[in-house]
Amino acid sequence: MSKPEVLMTGPYPTWDMEDLDSRYVIHRLWESKDRDAFLAEHADSVRAIATRGELGASADLMKRLPKLEIVSCYGVGTDAIDLRFARENGIHVTNTPDVLTEDVADLGMALLLAAARQIPAGDAHVRDGQWVKGNMHLTTRVCGKRVGVVGMGRIGTAFARRAAAFDCTLSYFARTPKPDLPYAFVGDLVALARQSDFLVVTLAGGEGTRGIVSGEVIDALGPDGIFVNISRGTTVDEAALLDALEQGRIRGAGLDVFLNEPAIDPRFARLQNTVLQPHHGSGTVETRQAMGKLVRDNLAAHFSGAPLLTPVA
Numbered sequence: 001m002s003k004p005e006v007l008m009t010g011p012y013p014t015w016d017m018e019d020l021d022s023r024y025v026i027h028r029l030w031e032s033k034d035r036d037a038f039l040a041e042h043a044d045s046v047r048a049i050a051t052r053g054e055l056g057a058s059a060d061l062m063k064r065l066p067k068l069e070i071v072s073c074y075g076v077g078t079d080a081i082d083l084r085f086a087r088e089n090g091i092h093v094t095n096t097p098d099v100l101t102e103d104v105a106d107l108g109m110a111l112l113l114a115a116a117r118q119i120p121a122g123d124a125h126v127r128d129g130q131w132v133k134g135n136m137h138l139t140t141r142v143c144g145k146r147v148g149v150v151g152m153g154r155i156g157t158a159f160a161r162r163a164a165a166f167d168c169t170l171s172y173f174a175r176t177p178k179p180d181l182p183y184a185f186v187g188d189l190v191a192l193a194r195q196s197d198f199l200v201v202t203l204a205g206g207e208g209t210r211g212i213v214s215g216e217v218i219d220a221l222g223p224d225g226i227f228v229n230i231s232r233g234t235t236v237d238e239a240a241l242l243d244a245l246e247q248g249r250i251r252g253a254g255l256d257v258f259l260n261e262p263a264i265d266p267r268f269a270r271l272q273n274t275v276l277q278p279h280h281g282s283g284t285v286e287t288r289q290a291m292g293k294l295v296r297d298n299l300a301a302h303f304s305g306a307p308l309l310t311p312v313a
């Protein structure tokens with residue numbers, strides 16, 4: 001039997017590419033010189049898209065592939081996939097939940113610690129020879145503080161567990177209370193920010209959460225507050241965040257996600273009170289291997305008629 005044809009929107013690590021190449025005919029969209037011509041050439045044979053969280057699959061792309069059966073996403077966030085179009089057209093969508101949760105939560109904790117304890121500044125103090133001239137300025141304690149988690153899903157819950165181990169007091173904002181969790185539910189995001197020392201965003205992206213962390217929420221966090229975002233850049237009013245950081249209206253931030261990645265607003269690079277990461281929450285070998293395996297297992301399940309492991313649509 002001939003191999004199913006799969007359109008890939010961007011590359012995966014070598015260990016995935018080798019396996020995918022052995023099982024499927026892979027069409028590498030990112031290598032095409034003329035995207036329209038490339039899609040037209042393979043339109044009648046592509047049965048699957050293997051994509052990444054940030055590349056997604058738009059309705060426009062899916063429309064051009066009339067034989068499309070499944071979109072398998074390397075990432076848990078499906079905000080860049082037009083789920084409505086997929087559902088209306090009977091196209092399956094899968095993602096990679098759970099396998100990345102712990103590493104993303106780890107990075108969230110690392111960003112909080114790095115921003116509060118100003119680890120990059122301490123590193124520079126030692127590295128640049130400033131230490132012999134004098135001691136570094138004092139920083140902010142993390143343990144025992146009040147942490148507000150915005151969006152209490154898998155990653156939010158894993159982050160809260162870590163913060164609890166630092167003896168922090170946890171409260172959270174979600175659409176509905178989670179009675180199984182031993183943390184206080186706060187249904188008003190401004191109120192949550194006002195009563196928190198640190199605000200940590202772990203929400204899903206997409207239109208439902210766009211700009212939900214508004215200027216008002218950031219101001220409510222206050223001049224001693226630290227903001228951490230490990231969700232999507234879209235969840236925060238980024239201009240308001242930048243203004244607040246530049247003007248010292250919040251103490252600092254730890255950010256893994258931004259608008260317009262990777263060409264982020266250059267104002268971020270000039271901030272001394274902010275720790276930046278290149279959307280690397282899931283960026284460990286262990287997690288990326290597990291994510292790639294899940295993408296491949298979902299495709300294999302689909303093409304063998306078995307139930308999908310992690311269906312979204």
Ligand SMILES: NC(=O)c1ccc[n+]([C@@H]2O[C@H](COP(=O)([O-])OP(=O)(O)OC[C@H]3O[C@@H](n4cnc5c(N)ncnc54)[C@H](O)[C@@H]3O)[C@@H](O)[C@H]2O)c1
Nearest residue numbers: 077151152153154155174175203204205208230231281282
């Ligand atoms: N930084 C990274 O590298 C990285 C890695 C993986 C995931 N992520 C992001 O983290 C997000 C969360 O992942 P997860 O596995 O925890 O997903 P999840 O679905 O378990 O959690 C998302 C939470 O957001 C909540 N939510 C959605 N819309 C909301 C709204 N309008 N108001 C309040 N709460 C709302 C949901 O109820 C859910 O609890 C992903 O969607 C992705 O965007 C980032």
Ligand SMILES: O=C(O)[C@H](O)COP(=O)(O)O
Nearest residue numbers: 053054074075076077282
């Ligand atoms: O590559 C990514 O975007 C992240 O590592 C994981 O994807 P997600 O953030 O879409 O889950």
